[in-house]
Amino acid sequence: MFRVPQRWCVHAYYSLCPYAPDGSGRILIAGADLEQNVAEVIVLSAQGEQLQRIGAVPIQPSFWHTGLWQSWSPDSKMIYFQSGSLEAPRTTRYHLETGESIEVDGDIEGIPPCGEPAISCDHGMLYAAGYGGHSYNPELCRVPFQARTKHGISKIDFQAQQTELILSTQAILEQHPLRDQILQAEQAIQARLGPDEGLTLMTYCVRWNRSGTRCLFFFGNHCVDRSRQEPKITSIFTADRDLKNIHMAIDLSFDRRGVHWAWQADDEHLIGYGPDPVDSSKICLAEIRYDGTGYRKICAHASGGHPSTSPANHDLIVTDEGSASGGNVVFISKQSGQTIQSVALPKFVGASEASGRNPLRVCHHPVFNHTGDRVLCNSLPDDLATLVELQAPSIES
Known part of the structure; x- marks a missing residue:
């Protein structure tokens, strides 16, 4: 579990890999300060240590679902994230080594894997x-x-x-x-x-x-x-x-x-x-x-969850589902259609799951890393959402 003290954290989305393309194992997430009502981008090491924290963006309703849509440049030297509001969208490009920052009109839901220009x-x-x-x-x-x-x-x-x-x-x-x-x-x-x-x-x-x-x-x-x-x-x-x-x-x-x-x-x-x-x-x-x-x-x-396949083994699917007490991350064989493994994770606080986008619930949004051996998920064990990394199960290809 990757917990950031005093921050409500999520990765961006199940279709956008939060792991750095350079193979360093670094993970890009967003964290909210619930007391100050601002969010920032956080770079974690492969072990979950905080390496860098960037930005101070007023929290929008979309944050509780997809953070700041933070993403990596192909060379892992820059990051991109939403820095405006729903009414006045802006996107920031930040250079992790030099600190150079450029903010432009419009917002993106992840930079293309091959780099700029962005499509919005x-x-x-x-x-x-x-x-x-x-x-x-x-x-x-x-x-x-x-x-x-x-x-x-x-x-x-x-x-x-x-x-x-x-x-x-x-x-x-x-x-x-x-x-x-x-x-x-x-x-x-x-x-x-x-x-x-x-x-x-x-x-x-x-x-x-x-x-x-x-x-x-x-x-x-x-x-x-x-x-x-x-x-x-x-x-x-x-x-x-x-x-x-x-x-x-x-x-x-x-x-x-x-x-x-x-x-x-x-x-x-x-x-x-x-x-x-x-x-x-x-x-x-x-x-x-x-x-x-x-x-x-x-x-x-x-379930209507968020399915994707492993880059290491295209037969391995991961998706998610809700339950009365929380949620599950489910691994399925594409070839056989059989469930291989199901992992229970906390999904909401309270007696039942609240509707809408709010800090009382998360979507697990399971996403494979670039090598397909690990899956990052959102979880809500208490009032602060956190990230959980799962080992992908073995399956014959």
């Missing part, structure tokens, strides 16, 4: 729509939801300190295979809420494969406040490093169920929870190729 969506739009149990607050958006040509995926150039929109939400909608059905659903929203309204569509959650050759991104409104009574629109697209060769890998809109899709370690396939091929009213752990072919049920595990 407006993280605050998720929370303005209602993500994390929040109400619909469009005034929190820098750009109105309906101005779809003005938001989407942006490129952040740290040297020039510029942010440029390179793929708009409108452009994605225009090439969406379900465009007509989506627009028909929007007409129903406008008839009910008025002509200036519409579906709360946005582009969000850019995720990179481990080699940095491809990314995926989400399109839709799956997090919108339920009081708006919008049909669920959730599509996962993939693209190459330059946002070319775009494919819709999987669609989970309307009545199709599923959640949490990310890259497998082979850099070709995605893994997540999607409709069971036999009974579409249920979800299952499944995989699909980046181009949308080869959808396959792996097993009946249906």
